[in-house]
Amino acid sequence: MKPVNLKKLAEELNLSIATVSRALNDRYDIAQATKDRVRELANKLNYEPNPYASSLRRHKSRTIAVVIPEVANHFFSLAINGIEEIARGNNYHVLIYLTHEEYQREASIVRLLAGGRVDGVLLSVASRSHDLNHLDLLRERGIPMVFFDRVHADMDTAKVTTDDYESGYKATRHLLDAGCRTVAHLTLAGSLTISRRRMHGYIDALRDFGLPYDETLVVPAQLSKPEDIQAIEALLTHRPAIDGIFACVESLAMCSYEACRNLGRAIPADVKVIGFSNLEMAALLDPPLTTITQPAYNIGREAARILFQAVNKNRPILPTHSLELKSELIVRASTAASPR
């Protein structure tokens, strides 16, 4: 109700506002006795500095923004966890924004952030973001930004990613080694680097195995669960030879399970499934799902760490600060080799 601010403290202590401020900030030119007096009263009255006044004056918001497509997704949840951890360690606050995979939403969020609300931005781009013009604003305003996972290739800032090409290669190779000869690839619509790299791994693995690349086996997701299930069912029905599915994201692996169940296809006997996923209970699925698991928590931590290095030292973020972490192939029953 009645705010307790520096003025109030100063009056109560017969000091000037400036002295109180400096005492609380532990400046060298304030007597120890005064500091003690000030701190005691501040504690007693539960004084908390007004963050807005402070930010206005210092041109520092002690806040970062995390912009992600969605939060109901294990990868991003874990990433947020890592980000929050680092932010907290730096005494920073975390604003969260969801784009729902939409370009417009991403653009309007970025526009807001360009107003100086945050000292830095962690961004994982929406799949429907076709260009990156909307991000220029941040660069113009000098707001540091780090991409994580979903990155734009041609952006001169740091990116924290995983070994997507290798993962795509390994995943496909794993299916082929397990006996698959017609491998479908479910990917995100749009042209995200992440999808492209995973797909290149897929294509190269096929080629190295002596199989042709059939682009009709690659289907982009609609990102609505029922639509995706239907699309997969259509694919499986239309191309009955398909004996392997490589899903680029968690949700598409789940949709594949449902589609197979609906069509009566047995996993892994008829169709083997592998998918990118951070689902802890992949092991408890029926059948347990073979996954490529990204170090989501660490991705969040590292991205935040890079951002804070720039924010704290007032230096720009360079592409050379980029990091590539390794994903892990966890083999489970959904890709068990069929008896021949």
Add this chain to the structure above:
Amino acid sequence: MKPVNLKKLAEELNLSIATVSRALNDRYDIAQATKDRVRELANKLNYEPNPYASSLRRHKSRTIAVVIPEVANHFFSLAINGIEEIARGNNYHVLIYLTHEEYQREASIVRLLAGGRVDGVLLSVASRSHDLNHLDLLRERGIPMVFFDRVHADMDTAKVTTDDYESGYKATRHLLDAGCRTVAHLTLAGSLTISRRRMHGYIDALRDFGLPYDETLVVPAQLSKPEDIQAIEALLTHRPAIDGIFACVESLAMCSYEACRNLGRAIPADVKVIGFSNLEMAALLDPPLTTITQPAYNIGREAARILFQAVNKNRPILPTHSLELKSELIVRASTAASPR
């Protein structure tokens, strides 16, 4: 780099800062022609008002805080989704804080928020929060707060919960009807209302069925996965008669699955399992998990809606604004009746 602010716009347009500000805020006493000129330049220069100056002056932060135990959890992810949706509709920003179920962390977060950083708080209390003294600060400062899901009973503000007693009753009854006679209850440590109410449902269901309440069948979680699995294994080994498990939270249902697998107990033949959960792929588990599913997204939405009603109209939040939504019992194979 060079900030574009009202001063800059004013100079460029040969107007006073005040006029520019009023033009942008669409005040009545500014000529339409002037408004147009101002807006055009503002757009051209990508002017964004400095939120900190604005907040300082208006005593409004256009920001709310969401304080939750963790984010890597489907319930909270969905709730955040709902909250963000409403916040966005109100042109508000969302700060997120994780307590990791710890009292100290919750307290220090609340202390920060009391400084006026936010206009309102949405809180789901940590399981290790034994009291609510730390929340007094917010009340003193007049910062509205709405509890959701994890609430403190004796707090005079609005709470958005689900029908936990009924759900606990229904879940237990369902196990009994399926043939269970020794039902264990896995619950959260601490004395959260949510746990107590669910447990009361459990106890009453047992009593109505003519079974005694055996408190050694109730085990509190440690909240670390390996520990919890071990605890469940110990319980099942020590009490071999247990033929049903009612898990108070999602993670404990998953731990039960792992424990049963480790011990070679078949679900549902040997042990039937039911758990609170918002996991979409509960249906894809082995076996598909019977769940009590909370309307997490709507809980988030409603909690946010109540908060904004207070924030926007500058009115206090009353306990009478509380809401109780209904959870849903979704029967799947993990509780299939055993053939007798």
Add this chain to the structure above:
DNA sequence: TTTATTTACGTAAACGTTTACGGTGTTTTG
């Protein structure tokens, strides 16, 4: 002692907005 240095604090401006108040010039009203 005088001068320089240090210690400890106050004054006032600044950050970028918003807004109460006032002041023009123009139009309307009696």
Add this chain to the structure above:
DNA sequence: CAAAACACCGTAAACGTTTACGTAAATAAA
């Protein structure tokens, strides 16, 4: 035609901090 009303804009204070600068007293150096 004077008075009132109105339309439009400027001045300046305020929000709560931080900080460059100044200053008085105390201490050290000369």
